[in-house]
Amino acid sequence: MIRKTRLFTPGPTPLLPAAQFAMAAAELHHRTPEFRKLCERVLADLKLFVGTQNDVLLLASSGTGAMEAAVSNITSPGDRVLVLSAGKFGERWAALGRAFSCDVDVVSAPYGETFAIEDVRKALRIETRAVFMQATETSTGVRHCVPAVAELLRSQRSDALLVVDAITGLGTTHFDVDRDVDIMIGGSQKAVMIPPGLAYLSVSDKAWNSMEFSLNPRYYFDLRKERKNARKAESAYTPAVSLIAGLGAALDFIAAQGGGDLVQGRIALVNNAEICAAMTRAAVETLGLTLFAPIAPAAAVTAVLSPPGVDSGVVVKELKQRFGATITNGQGEMKGLLFRIAHLGYFDYMDTLALAGALEHVAVEALQLPGFALGQALAAAQRVYAAREMLLGNRAACPCGRDLLRCAHKPVEARA
């Protein structure tokens, strides 16, 4: 059979054709009224997508550039900061804090888990200047509970800024950004369906104020300079013009999914990721495989442990060679132990079911998992899809909008 090439990776993610066309057609100079018009519209739409009234800025960099900008703009050498870490991207926050000479406290959880809120409370100090976390830890497939951390900061009357790497959280998680988050960071190659190279972030008034006193060095990522330019729908340096055009088309697509309303479209995109993730989890568990993050799974990506004694690279390779589907291996020391399947952005029911079907063949023929017949994992995914309304309606009790069974907010007891 022929094979179509498909990405099931948590960044870069599959590209939206309309965005690719918009990028190909974007022959315009950035100091022109045409570009300013595009930029103004994209910034306004991006605010709706992020769900904020605050300033939103675009940076020509990968997501990590915006993470660095957050650290360098709001901290001074010697500042105490708190990093909540449970994987490779949490560790990146700690490394960035140290690179900018901050005193970094870390609350960590084992890979595959989320941290206990009680541990965060204990680690928070009066002088903690900022708390850095991920909304979803892409390396392990875990969702952290942003509202629980925000609530903790409020209840402790902390002055700390809350900075959230929502690079795979945006478009997969419901947030109340303006109530909970000071700096919220996104990246182009994730849920907004365009290639890598563009980062975006929203910045609260409190965060802007803190920049008046922060002393760490910054030049390219000087957010105050970018804000001044963004208000004229420009940027300090040459912007990623074609990516911005692609982003405009992607936001149009997302709005169309919500009947023309971008906020509804964003909600539909999040729900879509939730359903694709739940279908995948059901399929994988039916195969007898073990979820790496069963308690607080992200909707962005599902991490699955390879069967004992089997390198997860086998699954990656089989899916690629036999079905043209690219998934990702584990990162760092998790390489070989787990594989990851993405759901954020331009994935739908058809993609999800097809991947589950391909995985069945890999399980039976390459992994030789016992006691399993073709079709069982597909049936499990189908049942989840059929029950999707229930799945989405069943989560009122947690502040992060998850159904309680799956919520990261749950493990609030201190770790022993």
Ligand SMILES: *Cc1c(COP(=O)(O)O)cnc(C)c1O
């Ligand atoms: C993809 C990703 C990043 C950004 O990585 P870049 O390679 O710099 O774009 C950061 N955090 C998370 C959670 C991610 O998934």
